[in-house]
Amino acid sequence: SFPVTIKNATSFQTANQHEQRLRQLISKCYLRIGTWEHELFNITDDSILAEIMKNYKYAWKYDNSNYKAWNAYAILNYDAVNYFKQQQQNLDIFNDTYRILIAKMICCKISAVKGLFKSIILSKVKYCLQNTLRLLTLLFEYGQYHEVYEAITEGNRTVPIEVWLYVLPQLIARIDSSKPLVNKLIHHLLIDIGQQHPQALIYPLIVASKSIVHDREFAANRVLNNMREHSHTLIHQALIISEELIRISVLWHEKWYKGLQVALEQYSTNRNISGMIETLEPLHATIEHGSTTVNERKFLDSYGNDLTQAHEYIRRFQQTRDQNELIQAWHLYYQVFTCIRTQLANITSLELEHISPRLTINCQNLELAVPGTYEPHKSSITIRNIPSIPVTSIALHNIRVKRNGIFSGNFSRI
Template structure:
């Protein structure tokens, strides 16, 4: 009740626009925070402090999942942690709470590592977690240490330096593995292709010369540092001279402000871009000896297999990384990676570049909370209503690992294969729509709906239903799969609506061929909890 009271008074005072009295703030420096929070000192003492103490008590007495209580506690901490009474309650609770409590909210803690209101306590808590569970912290801290926000980068680096005092090898291995996986996730060819495309858009589309230089300068700096692998050496030999000459023309422009110099530079950039564009479709596999010899040499590390750490189980460390990576033929060209664990098992991952997976990580965290609620309710538990999850391990702000889910295909792939076998055009619905309305794009909304309904009336639309039936060995299996499909789709439709998850289409909805459950991927468009 205290937590609800805090939220109630905060909303009430913010809606009324009544500023908090300066005398209620814990000190003059917190007057602005106090006004923004919408609570008086009396509210803090009567509701916030008891709520903090209550959550710590609930966490201590709980025998099941404490994620919901922990997230609510963090909400109070990060919102009101600057108040002296709240800070005292937090310090007292942190000393008594088991360190394992915080393993489930490491992303939230690291996100607030540089917070002026909560940073000091968060820093100390992460030091305590790092001493007892370094494997749980090492990957997210390595990401934070590469942050473009100087204060966060420095704070994360301080925690890493502290961890080096008791597990130096682990920190060194984590930094090396992280850097090498990032190198493999986005090759120089891809970095330059993406960079030149963006720079071209900024210059020719927006006439933003400053933005163009900001995009190109890090790429030229990378070239000046020199290649470290055979693949990078090959790129340097093929394109290094042209790119260096283009850079000289850019520098000449910065001195002369003569647009002809930029034109000369872009003639060279375009030549490089066109050659790279022809090479990229041939990128179907990667050998570690050419793209990351350091990863190939990794043997029997102390570092845990990404996403495998469980404080109550023995650590499954990296025994080695398979030498060949398959490149998936999609727009971003993710790599299929296999890591051999110390337990002898193979752990498959999708190594993705060009994407920030930190939000996907938070969404998976929320799915875990939803699953806890569904399992604890007798009705939803009886119906086996759960969300299928997978591990998400960010490596940087634009790359990361996603746990490979076996036996899954996208709905697009399944429907395409089915229609190919049945000699049905893949885009038959679209063709019918264009036949009825060749100027479809210029129609009004209601006219488009009418054309769409016409296409539905003239096609069966039962591809998935037929698929589930044809691929099931018995009617019993078919019934189970159909039930799982319906229920998993319904659960994710509900949760996706609450999240605001959009951009759902057949290429980011997957079907588990064995269970029939629906799995959602590419969740970066969703919102996420604090």
């Protein structure tokens, strides 16, 4: 009986292989028919869409591992969402047709999400970026629908977290989404990324946490606080690096030069006194907190008394509205402005230890990776130290700082 059992098992295996090949062939046939219909007719009406959809659906039903079938199905549903969206235009929201279109759109969104996740899993291209971007579009635009939210949440469990590493800028950009379910999804995604790949998330998240937009700052800090539970040292080191890079990118001399330049234009050209005061107050607040570096101490030694006296004149003006107080203040401000302009023109280099001692003293043998070098599942290239070398300053007076903490301008420091 033993040889008979072996023979039966072999026959059964052969039959299974034959059936599998047959199903794969049928799947390819349905895919080809659907592709022809799609190319010939496109999505011109609901009946054609339904016919193409049926063929693509049969294609992946006969062969669940057919990447092309799943991808075609996903993209068709993705395009169908826009097709139904266009039909909604100029329709009243209480119209029955409008409600039917909404139902069709939701159905297509869910199918698109399901198909995109399946395509990403089956794709031979590592973490198919194009489909991930399509998923993000559905998340950002329609994630507020509970059905779409559930579909994305469920699908996310089936793909590796590394899929999202390549769209981190897009996720961070929407971190303060006003749509509650979208915000919740993004928050959970970033927390998952932070747990498994904190090095990938830390730099963009630190930038977002310094945003002047309250909701954005709050959302970023929520994720940072979660990361502190498992990556406290990394967060601490990144914050130091961030703060010090901001410090050396715009020194007090440069900050005051630019600020006085703007304030002078507001005062003398536009006669915008309130705007002038709003420009000057943050600058005064900075020096009132005291100095922390040699460069800042030298600034206070040179200009501290004059700026303090000028600030006092401004305060008197706010109380008395006496224009003479403004004249006295600007006599001092302009004197400081002229001196700083001359000083900046003569600066060719600065010692790093004079402008940021924390970078040279505190930043040694860090866990923090060098920006832009992190790769998943590889050893991180970490910062060993930041040597105290002369820092070349190019076009110091031309530096511009965006208020969200990202630096821009035609300059570099080496």
